[in-house]
Amino acid sequence: MHIVFVSREYHDSKRGGGIATYLHDLISLVLEQGHQVTLITASDDTTQYSFTANGRFTKVNLEGGDFIIPEIEPGLITMKKFRVFFRFFSYRMKVLREVLKLKNVDVLEVPEFGAESVFFRKFDYPVVYRLQTSSLLDRTNGGVFKFRMGLIPNFFTGYFEKRMLGNANYITSCSASLKDWTSTYFKIPQNQIEVLYNPINLKNWKFSRSNDSLFSSKILYVGTVSYEKGVGELVEACQVLKRKGLNITLTIVGKLGTFGKKLQHDLKDNTWCTFTGHINKQELAYIYESHSVAVFPSHWEAMGLVVLEAMYSGALVVGSSEGGMSELIVDGESGFLVAPKDAVGLAEKIEHVLELDPEEKVKISTNAICHVKENFADKKIIPQFLEYYNKAVADFKDRSKK
Structure with missing residues (x-):
């Protein structure tokens, strides 16, 4: 053909x-x-x-x-x-x-x-x-x-x-x-x-995640850094968790537009938040497998291929309940869904994921990998x-x- x-x-x-x-x-x-x-x-x-x-x-x-x-x-x-x-x-x-x-x-x-x-x-x-x-x-x-x-x-x-x-x-x-x-x-x-x-082309991704990586407090976002993607609410949620005494870090990966550059400037003195800009797949694979929680709080998303990438890496994924992400994640089994545009609710969801029992984290991580292989590969x-x-x-x- x-x-x-x-x-x-x-x-x-x-x-x-x-x-x-x-x-x-x-x-x-x-x-x-x-x-x-x-x-x-x-x-x-x-x-x-x-x-x-x-x-x-x-x-x-x-x-x-x-x-x-x-x-x-x-x-x-x-x-x-x-x-x-x-x-x-x-x-x-x-x-x-x-x-x-x-x-x-x-x-x-x-x-x-x-x-x-x-x-x-x-x-x-x-x-x-x-x-x-x-x-x-x-x-x-x-x-x-x-x-x-x-x-x-x-x-x-x-x-x-x-x-x-x-x-x-x-x-x-x-x-x-x-x-x-x-x-x-x-x-x-x-x-x-x-x-x-x-x-998702599984051959593009080679992960070697250790279970220990799931027990860190390293949070990840991947995608265009824009208002509509909910990155502002994610930063606010992390600030809420920092004020509560949680020792978290946030890595933001992706293209910076006007919104992203302003956000980066506003956070320039905060060592807990890192902006990487656009990176290649090999670098991204390492970042996926070295972070415990991947968060995608878009206000609305048609699908979200990065969600599948993060799930396949074994990360504990939190995605928006509005739009196509809700079709990729089985809430509570292969990841978690959260209402968009609610920084406090997002902070509570991230804290919930971070405080899961080790056995539950490993179970959800394994479920996520299997879910991607069985349904989206x-x-x-x-x-x-x-x-x-x-x-x-x-x-x-x-x-x-x-």
Whole structure:
């Protein structure tokens, strides 16, 4: 099967996030199954086009993207931020032209985020729309953004995302929570959306955690350091525990935006809190296995691949009860759920986890590892993707005959 992926980001991009990680793992695993893959993505340097082919994998980095990475393209930054408007259509036309060059395609997948399929019409193969998180989804409340001037780019892009999904025949979602959100706010029938969780490639992770690591008071957060991810409440919760006399430490791993940089500055004199910035997988594996409690208190999350990574490392995981994390964690058995935006409640939950009996900690750690292997590992998930693609191809052929 020749599978084409279109995505604004990939794992080697400085803009890479959850979609980039998902795609990298999925593509690697599909290639292992003997399939052919073409990826069409955007160059971080929007002046550069590149084409690489390695065996059954072809990657196209398109120029002309509608974003700006200041350290790559310095100068006139304010003006370049308007690329989301004046390059929106021209870049998506480049995507279409690149797709039309391809031969012998069986199926194409594109995320709803970014509306890169705005010019897609009828191809000779099915287009699968992958729900990752719409530009209109407000993570602070799990609803839709209320209009304000600073969110005009979200509403501009979100309009086209909604329009594309309204015309889609094949839609998958990374969680039931995101499926429900899309069905509610975009009026997509529930039975038109198939839930396929993002897979975790277990071969990417080699852990050698000792049981003793579970008895420390080392707390970990991994992900983008932003308000919506609940990092502010996590810091407040740790401060509550410090005032109670608990000798805890907090390690915050991930990209720092405006919120993260301010938080880092505010905590610069607190030796118990460390910011690492972005790190590679080998370093992250060591950090996972050397911390006892991993906390992900997002206000709302579509899925949260870092939750699965932390669980697979054997950490005692505390995740948000809102959104897709609640589908990954069995509360009290393979981890713990906590209501978001409640620093005091989060502090109580972390303290509860830290004070568990040693036998209970080992049991939950073991349960977490087994839960990931049995429900979210590549061997479980990849066949589901391939089955869906094959069904889409068969259904598309049937529709074409009518």
